[in-house]
Amino acid sequence: MNMGKLVAISVPWWLVFTEVANALPLQPGSYSWGSKYIQIAKKGDRFCYQGFSARATLIASLSPHPKYPNLHQIAGSKEMVVRQDSPDQLSYGSVNHLLPYPRDRQFGSELTAEMKQCLNAQKPYYKQKTSTR
Numbered sequence: 564m565n566m567g568k569l570v571a572i573s574v575p576w577w578l579v580f581t582e583v584a585n586a587l588p589l590q591p592g593s594y595s596w597g598s599k600y601i602q603i604a605k606k607g608d609r610f611c612y613q614g615f616s617a618r619a620t621l622i623a624s625l626s627p628h629p630k631y632p633n634l635h636q637i638a639g640s641k642e643m644v645v646r647q648d649s650p651d652q653l654s655y656g657s658v659n660h661l662l663p664y665p666r667d668r669q670f671g672s673e674l675t676a677e678m679k680q681c682l683n684a685q686k687p688y689y690k691q692k693t694s695t696r
Contacts, residue, residue, distance in 0.1 A: 587647040589625070589635060593672065594653045594664035601645070601655055601664050604678050611681035612637055612645060614655070617694060622677040624688040631658065639689030 589610050594601045602613040603625075610625040621637075625645065628634035634644040646654045646661060654661035674682075681688040 587633075587649070589645070589647050590650055590653070590666075593667045593670035594655075595667040595670065596655075596662055596664045599664075600667065600670060601653060602670070602674075602678070603645070603653065604674055604682055606682040609682055610635065611678055611688065613675065613678050619694060620692045622675070622681050622688065622690045624681055624684065626687070628658075634658065638687035639691075 589603050589605070591603050591605045591610075594603070599614070599616045602615075604611045604613075612621070612623050612625050614621045623638040623640070625635040625637060628636045628644055631644075634646050637643045637645065642657045644656070644658055644661070648654050648663065651666040653664045653666075655664055656662050677690055677692075681690075
C-alpha cells in the first residue's frame with residue numbers, strides 16, 4: 564500500500580493570520596494604544612490616516628498594499644501599514660510587527676485642516692509635523 568509523502572510547509576504566523584482574517588474595509592474613526600492615536604477618515608474611495616502622539620503627527624493617504632490584500636500602505640513609507648482586524652480594532656506597524664489599536668469612542672471625530680487636504684488631494688499625500696513642546 565502506497566501512502567504517499569507528507570510535505571510540511573513553513574509559513575510565517577503573521578502571513579497566516581493576515582490571510583485567514585478576511586479583508587475588512589477600513590472603518591473611519593479613532594483608535595488608540597496607550598498615548599498614541601490614529602484617526603482614519605474616508606471621502607469617496609479615498610482613505611487618509613492621521614497618527615499622533617505627544618512628539619509628532621503624521622497625515623498621509625492610504626493605498627492598498629501591493630503584496631498583501633488585507634493591508635493598507637501609508638503614503639511616504641514603504642514599511643508602515645494599517646489593517647482593519649474588526650470593526651472595533653485597527654492594527655498599525657510594519658508588515659512583520661502589527662500592534663492592535665482598539666477603537667476610541669472618547670476621541671472626537673473632527674478632522675484637522677491637513678486631514679481635509681489629504682482627503683481632497685488627487686495624489687498621494689504625506690505631511691509630518693513635530694511637536695513644539
